[in-house]
Amino acid sequence: GENVEQHPSTLSVQEGDSAVIKCTYSDSASNYFPWYKQELGKRPQLIIDIRSNVGEKKDQRIAVTLNKTAKHFSLHITETQPEDSAVYFCAASRIPTFGRGTSLIVHP
Amino acid sequence: GAVVSQHPSWVICKSGTSVKIECRSLDFQATTMFWYRQFPKQSLMLMATSNEGSKATYEQGVEKDKFLINHASLTLSTLTVTSAHPEDSSFYICSAKSGLAETQYFGPGTRLLVL
Numbered sequence: 001g002e003n004v005e006q007h008p009s010t011l012s013v014q015e016g017d018s019a020v021i022k023c024t025y026s027d028s029a030s031n032y033f034p035w036y037k038q039e040l041g042k043r044p045q046l047i048i049d050i051r052s053n054v055g056e057k058k059d060q061r062i063a064v065t066l067n068k069t070a071k072h073f074s075l076h077i078t079e080t081q082p083e084d085s086a087v088y089f090c091a092a093s094r095i096p097t098f099g100r101g102t103s104l105i106v107h108p
Numbered sequence: 109g110a111v112v113s114q115h116p117s118w119v120i121c122k123s124g125t126s127v128k129i130e131c132r133s134l135d136f137q138a139t140t141m142f143w144y145r146q147f148p149k150q151s152l153m154l155m156a157t158s159n160e161g162s163k164a165t166y167e168q169g170v171e172k173d174k175f176l177i178n179h180a181s182l183t184l185s186t187l188t189v190t191s192a193h194p195e196d197s198s199f200y201i202c203s204a205k206s207g208l209a210e211t212q213y214f215g216p217g218t219r220l221l222v223l
Contacts (some may be wrong), residue, residue, distance in 0.1 A: 007117065032210040041200060043214040051210075089151060093210060096142055096203075098152045 006099025114215035131202030138204035
């Protein structure tokens with residue numbers, strides 16, 4: 001089955017800095033890679049996704065890159081703000097499999 | 109956008125009782141629904157996948173006789189935790205998707221506490 005590794009588990013940045021979260025996956029048949037943001041006690045919210053026929057996708061301050069050969073994909077958040085503080089999960093979704101999560105803390 | 113609801117949001121029960129959690133897609137037909145369990149500060153662990161009108165497919169290590177899943181309509185799936193014990197206390201979240209679409213829409217979750 002699919003195995004998704006996510007790093008780092010915790011990421012602490014200053015407001016305005018960039019944050020990068022990385023994930024690797026094992027199943028070469030996976031072709032859809034969403035990223036979710038989950039605030040404490042709430043549901044995961046889809047923030048961006050990428051499909052295997054695309055190498056990069058950007059939405060305002062958020063971008064995702066995918067390297068299918070190496071089986072890794074990354075989330076990039078620029079100009080971080082305190083409200084970006086949350087747990088972020090990557091997933092590889094032929095069978096939905098989530099990474100362990102990254103707790104992002106943005107210090108004002 | 110697509111909306112998924114869950115009921116109840118909170119449930120406290122005594123050990124040995126059964127608890128039913130409902131997951132509804134409010135504005136789309138959910139051909140597939142997923143049930144996850146999330147322990148504090150951990151990731152979402154997929155428990156089972158259910159397709160409307162079919163038996164659920166359970167992930168390895170998930171007891172199908174303990175976690176009964178019914179997906180009888182295109183807008184409703186239920187998870188029943190039978191004979192609940194304190195170790196079943198967790199945050200249960202459903203998600204739903206339509207047809208071949210890849211995007212899942214998550215419910216708000218149900219926090220279960222078994223005393």
